[in-house]
Amino acid sequence: MALKNLEDGRAIQGLLAAKTVRSAVILGMGYIALEMCEALRARGLAVDLIKPGPVFLPWLHPDLAAVVKQELEANQAGVHLGRQLQRIESTEKKELRVLSDGPVLKCELALVATGVTPNSRLAERAGLQLGPQKSSHVDKTLLTSCPDIYAAGDCADAVHVVTGRDVWIPLALRANRAGWAVADNVTGRPVELPGVAGTAVFKVFDLQVARTGLNVAEAQEAGFDAVETVIQSRSRAHAHPGASTIHVQMVADRRTGKLMGAQMVGREGVAHRINAPAVALHAGMTVADFIQCDLAYAPPFSPVWDPLLTAANQLIKAL
Ligand SMILES: Cc1cc2nc3c(=O)[nH]c(=O)nc-3n(C[C@H](O)[C@H](O)[C@H](O)COP(=O)(O)OP(=O)(O)OC[C@H]3O[C@@H](n4cnc5c(N)ncnc54)[C@H](O)[C@@H]3O)c2cc1C
Numbered sequence: 001m002a003l004k005n006l007e008d009g010r011a012i013q014g015l016l017a018a019k020t021v022r023s024a025v026i027l028g029m030g031y032i033a034l035e036m037c038e039a040l041r042a043r044g045l046a047v048d049l050i051k052p053g054p055v056f057l058p059w060l061h062p063d064l065a066a067v068v069k070q071e072l073e074a075n076q077a078g079v080h081l082g083r084q085l086q087r088i089e090s091t092e093k094k095e096l097r098v099l100s101d102g103p104v105l106k107c108e109l110a111l112v113a114t115g116v117t118p119n120s121r122l123a124e125r126a127g128l129q130l131g132p133q134k135s136s137h138v139d140k141t142l143l144t145s146c147p148d149i150y151a152a153g154d155c156a157d158a159v160h161v162v163t164g165r166d167v168w169i170p171l172a173l174r175a176n177r178a179g180w181a182v183a184d185n186v187t188g189r190p191v192e193l194p195g196v197a198g199t200a201v202f203k204v205f206d207l208q209v210a211r212t213g214l215n216v217a218e219a220q221e222a223g224f225d226a227v228e229t230v231i232q233s234r235s236r237a238h239a240h241p242g243a244s245t246i247h248v249q250m251v252a253d254r255r256t257g258k259l260m261g262a263q264m265v266g267r268e269g270v271a272h273r274i275n276a277p278a279v280a281l282h283a284g285m286t287v288a289d290f291i292q293c294d295l296a297y298a299p300p301f302s303p304v305w306d307p308l309l310t311a312a313n314q315l316i317k318a319l
Contacts (some may be wrong), residue, residue, distance in 0.1 A: 002113075013202075025109075040245060068209055120136045132206035137157055140193055141185050152182045163253075236299060245267075262311070
């Protein structure tokens with residue numbers, strides 16, 4: 001089964017309700033695959049995840065990715081990296097066999113969560129200019145290369161606020177905002193959208209995983225002199241019970257001192273905290289500017305020095 005929209009989700013729910021499904025193999029290890037892994041484990045299914053690439057969450061700093069992988073394994077999910085998938089066979093016992101160059105994975109449900117591509121065939125066939133991954137290219141007013149056609153949502157590209165380059169990052173806020181902006185523009189209220197920072201968050205069992213902006217490889221590829229730091233801090237003040245570790249990675253450009261991106265993994269205090277560096281990226285702040293930001297503190301929510309400020313204080317030493 002594929003998992004692309006709400007109907008797919010309902011179909012999976014229906015299948016789980018109608019049959020006794022005890023095991024699943026998920027093809028893919030992106031955020032949707034990981035969220036489904038959690039959902040299926042919560043229903044008591046045995047779950048294996050499999051993908052051809054050798055690196056788990058390759059966009060995430062390896063130290064942070066290791067924490068997420070550990071969380072999956074602690075929840076008895078099988079993580080099979082670097083496996084070239086061959087085919088899926090169904091047996092006479094109505095079992096599925098997922099064949100790869102590794103051990104055969106048997107299951108009753110195989111879920112395909114291998115990513116999405118822009119639904120831009122219409123734009124391509126109409127001869128419109130295409131952007132990254134063949135998305136429909138739009139300007140800041142959401143106009144395509146044809147002056148009578150706008151495009152909004154996962155089918156279209158956007159400008160990245162850090163690099164100024166066109167990117168294709170299919171996420172809900174941009175899609176929604178672009179839809180509103182098109183409505184404004186066609187009804188005579190001109191709007192321009194500055195772009196996206198690629199801010200994203202997801203949950204894997206008890207972990208929150210978040211990112212905004214560029215990682216080191218992306219920053220280097222975009223021509224920046226990228227430098228990064230990785231720190232561990234706490235989600236609450238040291239004397240407050242229930243604190244857990246927050247892992248923070250932060251990237252800056254040596255030439256300008258500008259913040260390029262941040263990533264975080266932790267059990268609490270990650271999901272909304274990522275919005276602070278996201279705003280800093282939109283504002284084009286340097287790490288020095290960010291360090292001076294007046295971030296909130298109270299013992300149940302943060303150490304006096306927020307984990308983001310601790311990371312920025314380390315990062316500035318490397319600039
Ligand atoms: C399982 C899953 C989980 C996700 N979780 C998150 C999340 O936590 N956070 C986040 O930011 N994003 C998330 N996303 C991404 C988010 O859902 C998309 O970015 C967002 O829905 C894109 O909106 P859209 O309107 O461009 O496309 P869609 O929501 O896909 O809507 C497109 C609509 O166009 C219709 N359509 C397609 N072709 C045609 C045609 N030729 N004619 C007429 N109608 C057509 C489709 O039927 C559909 O109704 C998730 C996506 C998936 C699949």
